[in-house]
Amino acid sequence: MVATSTFRIGIIGAGGIAGAHVASATETGGAVEVVAVADPVEASREKLASQTGAEGFQDAGALIDRAKDLGLGGVVVCTPPSARLDIVERALKAGLPVLCEKPLAHTLADAKRVAELGAAHPKTPAFVAYCHRFAPAVTEMARQIESGRLGTVTRFENVFACDLPGHKDKWFSDLTLAGGGAFIDMGSHSVDLLAFLLGRGEIVGAVTDRAWPGRAETSATVLLKVPSPVRPNIRKGVAAVIESGWAESSRFTLTVVGTNGLLHYDYEKPTELVFKDLVGQAEVSPIETHGVRFRLQLEAFARAAMGGEPGCLSTFADGVHAAEVVDRAGGSSNLL
Numbered sequence: 213m214v215a216t217s218t219f220r221i222g223i224i225g226a227g228g229i230a231g232a233h234v235a236s237a238t239e240t241g242g243a244v245e246v247v248a249v250a251d252p253v254e255a256s257r258e259k260l261a262s263q264t265g266a267e268g269f270q271d272a273g274a275l276i277d278r279a280k281d282l283g284l285g286g287v288v289v290c291t292p293p294s295a296r297l298d299i300v301e302r303a304l305k306a307g308l309p310v311l312c313e314k315p316l317a318h319t320l321a322d323a324k325r326v327a328e329l330g331a332a333h334p335k336t337p338a339f340v341a342y343c344h345r346f347a348p349a350v351t352e353m354a355r356q357i358e359s360g361r362l363g364t365v366t367r368f369e370n371v372f373a374c375d376l377p378g379h380k381d382k383w384f385s386d387l388t389l390a391g392g393g394a395f396i397d398m399g400s401h402s403v404d405l406l407a408f409l410l411g412r413g414e415i416v417g418a419v420t421d422r423a424w425p426g427r428a429e430t431s432a433t434v435l436l437k438v439p440s441p442v443r444p445n446i447r448k449g450v451a452a453v454i455e456s457g458w459a460e461s462s463r464f465t466l467t468v469v470g471t472n473g474l475l476h477y478d479y480e481k482p483t484e485l486v487f488k489d490l491v492g493q494a495e496v497s498p499i500e501t502h503g504v505r506f507r508l509q510l511e512a513f514a515r516a517a518m519g520g521e522p523g524c525l526s527t528f529a530d531g532v533h534a535a536e537v538v539d540r541a542g543g544s545s546n547l548l
């Protein structure tokens with residue numbers, strides 16, 4: 213058993229997003245350290261292991277079995293969503309806190325099973341990595357909604373879209389592995405952001421489009437309403453429009469509209485938060501870049517795993533909510 217004040221993590225699945233978690237661990241200045249990496253693909257795990265000095269494992273179970281010796285405080289599960297259930301089960305049974313990448317699973321049924329595992333191990337903290345909750349602009353939007361600056365909030369608009377031609381040939385667009393396309397991938401972030409900022413949404417309608425025959429949808433335009441807002445100054449039944457895309461020009465924007473004005477954040481102008489009043493007068497305020505969200509999320513996970521408050525980390529119940537909305541939107545088929 214290693215005694216240390218540093219929060220030591222294992223990363224399971226050493227692909228693209230694992231690199232963001234490794235970088236954010238480095239940004240913590242030693243508070244969080246990656247000491248183990250598991251991936252069946254040797255080149256992937258060796259790449260991360262050589263960057264971090266972490267021990268490499270071919271199999272997630274072998275990493276979890278060595279958790280005590282390595283002094284692990286938790287694991288970050290970065291596999292494709294269809295590979296999560298067994299890994300989360302094994303980690304929770306070993307008493308290891310889990311931060312599971314989004315979406316919680318590729319199907320609603322599996323998301324519910326993962327959440328049941330979390331509920332069966334209530335003493336072991338477990339979260340979903342819906343990282344946009346940690347963008348400073350989002351935190352500031354929540355504060356300004358509650359302050360009443362927007363008046364009564366009447367609409368939420370969120371676009372996460374860009375051109376990802378490589379997804380055509382990856383698991384991301386394979387319905388059996390991903391469970392859906394642009395909406396489960398990018399749109400589940402939006403669904404969680406809506407739940408966090410205004411309240412859980414209910415689907416009213418969805419239209420999807422498919423640029424790649426035989427693959428999952430590349431575009432989703434989804435209308436929701438929020439029957440039970442979670443903050444003051446929000447209209448009951450407030451409307452939300454979510455646009456998700458994989459084969460279009462990039463837009464990463466979040467707008468909350470109220471009776472006194474709107475707040476707008478463009479991820480491509482990462483240090484500007486815009487308030488615009490009803491006559492179009494804009495006030496631009498400086499804000500810390502959304503680039504810090506992975507570090508803030510990892511630090512929150514470390515605190516929660518060591519017995520602190522979870523802060524705004526998404527719970528497995530939040531993950532099931534997002535899965536329900538995605539399921540209701542119909543995966544890659546049109547709802548209406």
Ligand SMILES: NC(=O)c1ccc[n+]([C@@H]2O[C@H](COP(=O)([O-])OP(=O)(O)OC[C@H]3O[C@@H](n4cnc5c(N)ncnc54)[C@H](O)[C@@H]3O)[C@@H](O)[C@H]2O)c1
Pocket residue numbers: 224225226227228229230250251252253256271272290291292293295313314315341342343397
């Ligand atoms: N939070 C975000 O903003 C964000 C961004 C990108 C991806 N993601 C999510 O992260 C997850 C992974 O995405 P990615 O882009 O890193 O995918 P990826 O394909 O680049 O990496 C996945 C890795 O998992 C490995 N893997 C597969 N099965 C495994 C198993 N049983 N045990 C251990 N490793 C296994 C693969 O070999 C691969 O290296 C997805 O759920 C994705 O939606 C989140």
